[in-house]
Amino acid sequence: MRHIISLLMENEAGALSRVAGLFSARGYNIESLTVAPTEDATLSRMTIVTSGSDAVIEQITKQLNKLIDVVSVMDLSEGEHIERELMLVKLRAEGEAREELKRLTDIFRGRILDVSDHTYTIELTGSRVKLDSFIDAIGRDLILETVRTGASGIGRGNRILKL
Amino acid sequence: MEMTGAEITIRCLQEEGVEYLFGYPGGAVLHIYDALFQQDKVKHILVRHEQAAVHAADGYARSSDKVGVALVTSGPGLTNAVTGIATAYLDSIPMVVISGQVPTFAIGEDAFQEVDAVGITRPCVKHNFLVKDVKDIASTIKKAFYLAKSGRPGPVLVDIPKDVSGHKTEFIYPASVNIRSYHPQGRGDSALIRHAAQMLLEAKRPMIYAGGGVVLSDSSAQLTDLVRLLGFPCTNTLMGLGGYPANDKQFVGMLGMHGTYEANMAMQHCDVLVAIGARFDDRVIGNVEHFAQVPRKIIHIDIDPSSIAKRVKVDVPIVGDLKLVLTELLEVLRASRQKPDAAEMAAWWKQVDEWRATGGGLRYKNSSEIIKPQFVIETLHKLTGGDAFVTSDVGQHQMWAAQYYKFNHPRRWINSGGLGTMGFGLPAAMGVQLKHPGETVACVTGEGSIQMNIQELSTCKQYHLPIKVLSLNNGYLGMVRQWQEFFHGNRFSESYMDALPDFVKLAEAYGHIGMRIDNPADVEPAMKEAFSRKNDLVFMDFRTDSTENVFPMVPGGKGLSEVVLAEDL
Numbered sequence: 262m263r264h265i266i267s268l269l270m271e272n273e274a275g276a277l278s279r280v281a282g283l284f285s286a287r288g289y290n291i292e293s294l295t296v297a298p299t300e301d302a303t304l305s306r307m308t309i310v311t312s313g314s315d316a317v318i319e320q321i322t323k324q325l326n327k328l329i330d331v332v333s334v335m336d337l338s339e340g341e342h343i344e345r346e347l348m349l350v351k352l353r354a355e356g357e358a359r360e361e362l363k364r365l366t367d368i369f370r371g372r373i374l375d376v377s378d379h380t381y382t383i384e385l386t387g388s389r390v391k392l393d394s395f396i397d398a399i400g401r402d403l404i405l406e407t408v409r410t411g412a413s414g415i416g417r418g419n420r421i422l423k424l
Numbered sequence: 425m426e427m428t429g430a431e432i433t434i435r436c437l438q439e440e441g442v443e444y445l446f447g448y449p450g451g452a453v454l455h456i457y458d459a460l461f462q463q464d465k466v467k468h469i470l471v472r473h474e475q476a477a478v479h480a481a482d483g484y485a486r487s488s489d490k491v492g493v494a495l496v497t498s499g500p501g502l503t504n505a506v507t508g509i510a511t512a513y514l515d516s517i518p519m520v521v522i523s524g525q526v527p528t529f530a531i532g533e534d535a536f537q538e539v540d541a542v543g544i545t546r547p548c549v550k551h552n553f554l555v556k557d558v559k560d561i562a563s564t565i566k567k568a569f570y571l572a573k574s575g576r577p578g579p580v581l582v583d584i585p586k587d588v589s590g591h592k593t594e595f596i597y598p599a600s601v602n603i604r605s606y607h608p609q610g611r612g613d614s615a616l617i618r619h620a621a622q623m624l625l626e627a628k629r630p631m632i633y634a635g636g637g638v639v640l641s642d643s644s645a646q647l648t649d650l651v652r653l654l655g656f657p658c659t660n661t662l663m664g665l666g667g668y669p670a671n672d673k674q675f676v677g678m679l680g681m682h683g684t685y686e687a688n689m690a691m692q693h694c695d696v697l698v699a700i701g702a703r704f705d706d707r708v709i710g711n712v713e714h715f716a717q718v719p720r721k722i723i724h725i726d727i728d729p730s731s732i733a734k735r736v737k738v739d740v741p742i743v744g745d746l747k748l749v750l751t752e753l754l755e756v757l758r759a760s761r762q763k764p765d766a767a768e769m770a771a772w773w774k775q776v777d778e779w780r781a782t783g784g785g786l787r788y789k790n791s792s793e794i795i796k797p798q799f800v801i802e803t804l805h806k807l808t809g810g811d812a813f814v815t816s817d818v819g820q821h822q823m824w825a826a827q828y829y830k831f832n833h834p835r836r837w838i839n840s841g842g843l844g845t846m847g848f849g850l851p852a853a854m855g856v857q858l859k860h861p862g863e864t865v866a867c868v869t870g871e872g873s874i875q876m877n878i879q880e881l882s883t884c885k886q887y888h889l890p891i892k893v894l895s896l897n898n899g900y901l902g903m904v905r906q907w908q909e910f911f912h913g914n915r916f917s918e919s920y921m922d923a924l925p926d927f928v929k930l931a932e933a934y935g936h937i938g939m940r941i942d943n944p945a946d947v948e949p950a951m952k953e954a955f956s957r958k959n960d961l962v963f964m965d966f967r968t969d970s971t972e973n974v975f976p977m978v979p980g981g982k983g984l985s986e987v988v989l990a991e992d993l
Contacts, residue, residue, distance in 0.1 A: 275542060330605060
């Protein structure tokens with residue numbers, strides 16, 4: 262099953278490689294991994310999207326907690342949460358398709374960031390499923406380039422991952 | 425007063441009460457060696473290879489309750505140390521390794537003797553540090569010792585660039601450590617402990633399975649009290665030997681791949697199993713699915729949450745310091761009016777004793793013609809009364825030492841259980857002998873393993889370490905040969921060692937005494953002679969039966985009850 266694991270860790274050189282190394286050394290999957298400092302510059306917040314049986318996810322959580330630099334770990338998918346991912350897509354936009362592509366972008370609540378004679382560059386934010394749907398709707402023939410950040414996640418309501 | 429980073433490093437070791445520093449100098453640690461030279465509190469032991477420095481620090485730590493400390497230079501110094509670090513990591517040994525690094529301004533330039541020490545060791549340390557500012561040396565070393573010893577112990581690497589060890593700053597050693605992301609568990613959950621106690625009291629076929637955690641946490645007394653209070657059978661893992669006295673009637677021997685029949689059968693067929701500081705590894709329970717075929721309740725007590733439910737499902741997980749958890753469990757049991765059901769216990773013991781009889785425990789056919797390796801270990805046990813420190817290398821001799829030397833005390837059996845590092849025995853014995861001068865330290869090895877760190881005979885000479893080396897020389901890499909016999913159609917691919925040195929002359933060349941023993945009748949007299957030489961290292965080259973195999977054996981991937989006994993073949 263797909264899980265979104267959030268963690269707070271010391272914002273120190275090498276901390277990311279400890280997490281990435283753990284996943285490769287123990288053969289765990291990583292679908293995506295995002296990381297950036299928090300409002301407290303000494304801490305980084307990481308969101309890892311992974312998959313595995315309950316036993317594997319339990320081990321992943323425990324092994325992450327065992328890393329000395331990791332301050333706290335939460336499996337967001339155990340409760341209500343919000344997941345967002347940012348995607349930039351460059352499309353071939355020529356002739357009549359230009360209007361249709363703009364309409365689709367509006368429907369998906371995307372924004373056109375850059376326009377040239379032959380291309381649109383679109384920004385889209387949402388869950389993985391929404392971004393995938395947009396790609397399907399456009400059709401792969403028109404896609405010149407995509408770049409995705411991987412998911413960031415946060416718990417709903419009082420579910421807070423703090424120091 | 426301002427001090428250099430190097431002086432601070434050595435001062436920190438003094439503050440930590442470090443007696444011995446095992447190391448080897450080189451360019452990146454010259455400042456540190458210079459600081460070492462100008463003091464006499466920390467004694468340096470100059471090894472002949474960095475791997476041996478780490479193993480010696482490891483042996484020192486295993487045989488005491490202290491942190492082992494090693495010092496190596498950058499590049500090859502560090503890479504040579506990696507096997508030693510990984511050995512300590514797999515067996516959770518508290519250790520601090522200090523490595524030199526190229527100067528900070530040269531890092532990343534592929535400088536001479538540069539290697540990414542933190543990157544290379546990351547998967548085999550509890551934690552590691554690259555110190556980039558001289559102001560951070562003292563607090564980092566303080567943290568390193570704290571991390572190494574607390575919680576589940578393990579090796580910690582501190583990498584110090586050469587310019588950092590040369591820079592100056594004020595020396596302030598922190599009185600305490602606070603790492604906001606690290607809070608090892610102390611006491612266990614009381615509700616779970618009470619639940620476990622009730623489960624134990626109601627068990628019909630209980631089993632106590634204790635591992636290296638008991639030794640590391642110095643909880644042998646609590647374990648022994650628990651086993652005796654309940655009257656249950658107890659087994660130890662390879663790492664846990666000595667955690668429960670082997671001469672006690674409730675001890676059913678070591679379990680696992682080369683464990684006793686009774687230990688493995690009791691493990692397989694018990695209805696309540698309590699695992700204490702053990703981790704159900706593949707060499708212990710074999711095939712997980714086979715183990716799960718028999719339903720049983722499992723109580724697992726361990727300091728490391730990630731050891732629990734890693735390979736087997738657990739009913740009562742108790743995370744905490746073993747000593748505290750066992751003490752609380754004992755209190756609960758003593759306060760309870762309930763006792764284990766006497767009739768059930770009698771029936772269970774009858775079954776265990778039947779397994780003991782049918783399996784034959786440990787058996788081999790002795791010979792008057794050729795030396796049986798088991799006989800050498802039995803003689804060693806007899807002559808030392810079971811009180812020696814025994815280090816071993818890895819292979820058949822290791823298993824025979826574990827099986828036939830009956831350890832009654834913890835921290836006496838020093839072997840590389842997790843990583844299985846050949847070449848561990850002799851350097852580990854150096855650390856043990858330094859920690860325990862005047863005590864008998866025997867290194868049980870083979871002609872294969874000993875050659876992986878034989879250069880340390882020179883270190884032993886320099887520091888007058890009267891280790892007794894018992895080499896079970898059968899001309900083969902015995903365990904490899906055994907697997908080739910069983911599973912590879914007797915095709916002994918590269919397991920025979922031709923052109924072995926004359927070990928007697930070799931020992932003599934290093935300034936020691938060498939003995940070659942060919943006849944079974946000479947085993948005991950030779951060993952007596954060797955042990956009477958209190959101040960000498962004696963290398964005993966026992967020419968043993970090359971066809972002898974280690975039994976019982978649970979073949980790899982099989983279940984605990986699918987054991988092969990000696991007479992099956």
